[in-house]
Amino acid sequence: MNPLAVLLVLSFVGMSFACTCDSVSWAQCEGDPCQCYVTVGKNEREILNCSALIPKCFLMKAEMYKKLHKHFRGMPVDTALVDNDGPYDPECESNGLFKAKQCNNSEECWCVNSAGVRRSDKGDKNLKCEELVETYWIHVELKHKATPNPVEVKDLQRAIAAAIQERYKISQNLITSVSYDGDARLITVDVKKPLGDRKEDLSRMAYYMEKDVKAQPLLASSSKFEPNVAGQKLEMENILVYYVDEKAPTITMQRLTGGIVAVIVVVILAVLVGLLVLFIVRRRNQSKYVKAQEMEEIQPTLS
Numbered sequence: 001m002n003p004l005a006v007l008l009v010l011s012f013v014g015m016s017f018a019c020t021c022d023s024v025s026w027a028q029c030e031g032d033p034c035q036c037y038v039t040v041g042k043n044e045r046e047i048l049n050c051s052a053l054i055p056k057c058f059l060m061k062a063e064m065y066k067k068l069h070k071h072f073r074g075m076p077v078d079t080a081l082v083d084n085d086g087p088y089d090p091e092c093e094s095n096g097l098f099k100a101k102q103c104n105n106s107e108e109c110w111c112v113n114s115a116g117v118r119r120s121d122k123g124d125k126n127l128k129c130e131e132l133v134e135t136y137w138i139h140v141e142l143k144h145k146a147t148p149n150p151v152e153v154k155d156l157q158r159a160i161a162a163a164i165q166e167r168y169k170i171s172q173n174l175i176t177s178v179s180y181d182g183d184a185r186l187i188t189v190d191v192k193k194p195l196g197d198r199k200e201d202l203s204r205m206a207y208y209m210e211k212d213v214k215a216q217p218l219l220a221s222s223s224k225f226e227p228n229v230a231g232q233k234l235e236m237e238n239i240l241v242y243y244v245d246e247k248a249p250t251i252t253m254q255r256l257t258g259g260i261v262a263v264i265v266v267v268i269l270a271v272l273v274g275l276l277v278l279f280i281v282r283r284r285n286q287s288k289y290v291k292a293q294e295m296e297e298i299q300p301t302l303s
Helices: 003-018 056-068 153-168 202-214 258-302
Strands: 028-030 035-041 044-047 135-144 175-181 186-192 236-245
Touching (some): 135 202, 153 175, 153 186, 153 202, 202 236
Antiparallel strands (some): 028 035, 035 044, 175 186
């Protein structure tokens, strides 16, 4: 083969391998200079900045599209929210932020925070969401698998903070607390930013970490979040994330899920049954007492 042709082929192969997105393994990349994107709809793409974590809204939208087309692979304060509604197809701003009002291609709508988590009751398309309320505090509860050696608290705190900073590009200044319950193998991490800060997007860190523990890692390296504590890796088996917003959510008891309503109904019925039984027992006791008095009054007369 012509040496020049070989050189061109090698250059093309090298260029192909170089055109990748470290921030998300299933992004599609092409061109020179390299440009990466995710498909979020029919003939719809979102161009990515692969030097940073990808906005959660873009990732959720791309994942929903992949699922629909069968190409997918895979509490700190009273006002904290847990993402219990599951995945949905979100509406995103051009910069990757969630739109404050989400309807998921249906007639039912709700308001979300900057992490895309529902923070209001669901309503119709006339529902008003005046602003996108910022999530400024992420509280994470992690449970790791059993380890052959005991885990020292100080070693764990250093390892967790370093791993979060390196993997999710979060400044250690924002990691305000790392605590550990060795008996339960439970790690709790608080990541906070100043109120009013709009530069840091904590939802990206939380979403990537959830994927690391619950599913397939998003990062191209495919390695998981396994902090190295004094020479032994901590493999995580569960994660729970709470989102605390700058303003309290407006969710009320009006829109409870069927399961929660069923539990409440069962509890109420149990209480009512208990009260009814207590009432019947007391009535019987009172009846016996009255009869006993009547017998005492009758006996002297008979004698």
